[in-house]
Amino acid sequence: MVTRAGRGHHRRTQGSGGLLPHVWPAIRDVLLPRGCAGCDRPDEVLCPDCRALFGGCHERELQGCISGSAYAAAIYQGFARHAILDWKDHDDVELDGPFAEIVTDVLRRSNLPESLAATLKEDTARGPVLVVPAPSSRQSTRRRGRRHLMPLAMALADALCDMGIDAIPARVLASTAGGGRSVQQVSSAQRAQRIGGHIEAVSLPDMPLKGAVTVLVDDIITTGSTLRQCVAALRGAGAIPVGALALAHAVVRYGSEEEDDSYTPVPGTSRGSRMGSTSSTTPQMSGRTPSGVM
Ligand SMILES: [Zn+2]
Numbered sequence: 001m002v003t004r005a006g007r008g009h010h011r012r013t014q015g016s017g018g019l020l021p022h023v024w025p026a027i028r029d030v031l032l033p034r035g036c037a038g039c040d041r042p043d044e045v046l047c048p049d050c051r052a053l054f055g056g057c058h059e060r061e062l063q064g065c066i067s068g069s070a071y072a073a074a075i076y077q078g079f080a081r082h083a084i085l086d087w088k089d090h091d092d093v094e095l096d097g098p099f100a101e102i103v104t105d106v107l108r109r110s111n112l113p114e115s116l117a118a119t120l121k122e123d124t125a126r127g128p129v130l131v132v133p134a135p136s137s138r139q140s141t142r143r144r145g146r147r148h149l150m151p152l153a154m155a156l157a158d159a160l161c162d163m164g165i166d167a168i169p170a171r172v173l174a175s176t177a178g179g180g181r182s183v184q185q186v187s188s189a190q191r192a193q194r195i196g197g198h199i200e201a202v203s204l205p206d207m208p209l210k211g212a213v214t215v216l217v218d219d220i221i222t223t224g225s226t227l228r229q230c231v232a233a234l235r236g237a238g239a240i241p242v243g244a245l246a247l248a249h250a251v252v253r254y255g256s257e258e259e260d261d262s263y264t265p266v267p268g269t270s271r272g273s274r275m276g277s278t279s280s281t282t283p284q285m286s287g288r289t290p291s292g293v294m
Contacts, residue, residue, distance in 0.1 A: 067111060103156060112243045138177075173199055175200075203237060211239070
């Protein structure tokens with residue numbers, strides 16, 4: 001059965017300035033029932049089986065932030081990878097809802113709410129918590145025609161508010177990189193090199209960064225280089241990064257070109273054995289909540 005998932009050309013038709021651009025989505029939905037963005041199963045945005053792939057809370061080391069960790073919902077492979085690429089590269093906006101739900105689920109499973117609340121009590125810290133999307137290159141943003149991480153940042157801020165932690169989405173990081181091809185087409189090492197050193201903090205008049213407690217959100221963690229750049233940029237502006245959340249992370253193969261990452265999973269080690277676990281929080285983390293800010 002032909003469905004719409006993963007068929008980027010159907011979506012591009014919408015923006016091509018062709019006939020009846022405003023009614024095309026409705027016509028398309030009748031003519032071409034959509035398929036799951038992961039596995040193409042008919043009539044689903046993200047089927048239960050693919051949704052279940054995002055049910056984890058995988059911890060990655062993220063140095064320089066209060067919790068020391070980033071958390072991802074899934075491993076970046078197979079149908080999970082396919083769904084994310086459909087969302088970010090083929091503009092499947094119907095995934096905004098499921099992915100917002102997924103990333104807020106990871107927030108709840110992680111120790112970040114606890115770390116954020118503790119950090120806000122520090123004398124030098126200020127709320128509301130800023131939920132900061134990792135920046136895309138200007139070229140990627142232009143190609144997508146939208147900032148795809150903003151719906152996730154908004155959902156996270158809402159979820160934190162529901163937990164009694166005042167939070168707002170805050171686009172305070174920008175990429176000065178020229179952009180280029182998607183991660184689908186370049187290796188993560190190339191991507192890290194391209195973005196590396198090209199993320200800067202943007203101080204907005206109504207959103208001063210000094211002392212601002214922040215949590216980062218990204219779609220995919222590959223080498224971790226992007227998030228490390230984000231942490232460095234936030235710290236450089238006087239903000240207090242506490243941790244990060246992502247939809248998925250790439251498991252780094254030992255001996256691969258991505259070995260430069262600060263974390264390489266090795267089976268049998270305590271950290272390696274947590275990989276693939278769908279358990280909730282990591283008890284080891286509770287002792288790492290902030291005792292002093294920066
Ligand atoms: Zn599916």
